[in-house]
Amino acid sequence: MSEPENPDKYHLDPPIDPDTGDIRIPENLEEAIAKLKAMLHPEYLDEIKAMPMNEFAATAHFDLGLWLRNNWGLWRQSPLAQSLDGFDADGKSDRILKEFWRSLQE
DSSP states (O other), X not given: OOOOOOGGGGOOOOOBOTTTOOBOOOSSHHHHHHHHHHHSOHHHHXXXXXXXXXXXXXXXXXTHHXXXXXXXXXXXXXXXXXXXXXXXXXXXXXXXXXXXXXHHTO
16 A cells, blocks of 8 residues: 655745745746755655656646746746746746756756
8 A cells, every 4th residue: 555645745835035025036047946946845856856857847837837937037027037038938937947857867
């Protein structure tokens, strides 16, 4: 009999600015990857690592990717969005997700 799945593994724990109460937005891709590693549950990180990159990017597009677009200013011109010049918000979140996946493979 297998253990039940941990529902908390999909919970995000983003860093919050204590002065404003806002989610801290990374400044660049490297910082975004580091923040994702810190925000996500270790079990979810293992699950992501085991997936093929394109499968992860496709399945994460409408949940984690949407969260990134909405909360990290990818629709606006946040510093992170500006550092990913040349992409629309969907393309920016896709690039973050794929680079994040690659970082887990190291």
